Amino acid sequence: MSEIKKTALITGASRGIGYATAIEFLKHGYNVAIIDIFEDRDKVKNELKEYGNVNYVVYDLRKTEGIEDAVKEAIKPFGRLDALVNNASSGAHDYLLGISIERWDSYMDLALKSMFFVSQAASKMMIDCDSKGAIVSLSSLRADRADGTHMLYSVAKAGIAAMTRELAFSLGRYGIRVNAVMPGYVRTEMTEHYITETPGFIDQLYSLQALEKVLDAKDMAKLIYFLASDENTSVTAQCIKADAGIGTVELPAKKAEHA
Numbered sequence: 001m002s003e004i005k006k007t008a009l010i011t012g013a014s015r016g017i018g019y020a021t022a023i024e025f026l027k028h029g030y031n032v033a034i035i036d037i038f039e040d041r042d043k044v045k046n047e048l049k050e051y052g053n054v055n056y057v058v059y060d061l062r063k064t065e066g067i068e069d070a071v072k073e074a075i076k077p078f079g080r081l082d083a084l085v086n087n088a089s090s091g092a093h094d095y096l097l098g099i100s101i102e103r104w105d106s107y108m109d110l111a112l113k114s115m116f117f118v119s120q121a122a123s124k125m126m127i128d129c130d131s132k133g134a135i136v137s138l139s140s141l142r143a144d145r146a147d148g149t150h151m152l153y154s155v156a157k158a159g160i161a162a163m164t165r166e167l168a169f170s171l172g173r174y175g176i177r178v179n180a181v182m183p184g185y186v187r188t189e190m191t192e193h194y195i196t197e198t199p200g201f202i203d204q205l206y207s208l209q210a211l212e213k214v215l216d217a218k219d220m221a222k223l224i225y226f227l228a229s230d231e232n233t234s235v236t237a238q239c240i241k242a243d244a245g246i247g248t249v250e251l252p253a254k255k256a257e258h259a
């Protein structure tokens with residue numbers, strides 16, 4: 001009997017963590033369905049096709065009208081769904097007094113609301129095909145930290161953490177595992193400016209992290225794949241820091257000078 005070819009749906013996979021995650025799933029033999037706002041679907045498909053089967057749907061996740069149809073269209077060629085990676089979002093630097101109702105709505109529509117409705121649509125499909133699959137969502141260390149500079153981003157990422165736990169308890173009876181990853185600093189197009197615009201940024205990072213390396217999208221992709229794959233038989237309802245240790249450091253940071 002031939003083994004079933006699994007399918008992963010990844011939102012926001014035209015670059016960054018989502019793109020690296022698409023390659024990771026493809027290398028493990030999955031079909032990959034992508035939903036992304038970036039319109040040059042041929043460019044992304046051509047780059048990824050050497051790794052396996054990709055279906056790419058152009059859709060703006062700031063809107064929820066038609067979101068279930070976009071999910072259905074994305075997985076249509078593959079006929080089943082085994083993993084969802086809720087990844088698409090954008091950075092946001094906002095202060096309390098500057099946030100209008102319109103700004104709140106448009107940011108939350110992408111960063112939180114769409115993640116919920118994509119998860120809802122994906123859950124129905126995983127239940128229908130009895131895939132006993134997994135959902136992995138991109139939260140952030142900022143979900144449980146504050147410095148007054150990222151109001152909307154932090155609220156959305158904390159919402160994702162809460163949503164993860166609720167989904168895990170809603171879907172556990174179907175054998176579906178649900179987790180979130182909380183990255184620290186990961187070098188992508190979204191965050192490259194921290195390195196290029198802040199002198200000494202990497203030295204400062206190393207003084208706060210346990211590991212003296214700049215994390216990249218591939219580091220996140222490996223963890224996301226593990227959490228979504230059948231190798232993960234026990235972890236659910238968790239928000240896992242993937243941060244080289246920065247979220248655990250005792251402040252003010254003065255790392256031990258020797259082991």
Ligand SMILES: NC(=O)c1ccc[n+]([C@@H]2O[C@H](COP(=O)([O-])OP(=O)(O)OC[C@H]3O[C@@H](n4cnc5c(N)ncnc54)[C@H](O)[C@@H]3O)[C@@H](O)[C@H]2O)c1
Nearest residue numbers: 012014015016017036037060061088089138140186188190
């Ligand atoms: N890079 C980091 O340091 C870091 C840290 C913590 C959390 N995260 C989270 O990880 C995820 C990925 O981050 P990244 O650094 O790879 O970001 P990125 O900006 O490089 O990639 C974001 C992807 O989402 C897509 N996207 C953006 N707006 C969209 C929309 N309206 N509709 C559909 N697709 C849209 C983009 O086209 C792109 O493919 C995000 O949720 C981010 O908040 C990243």
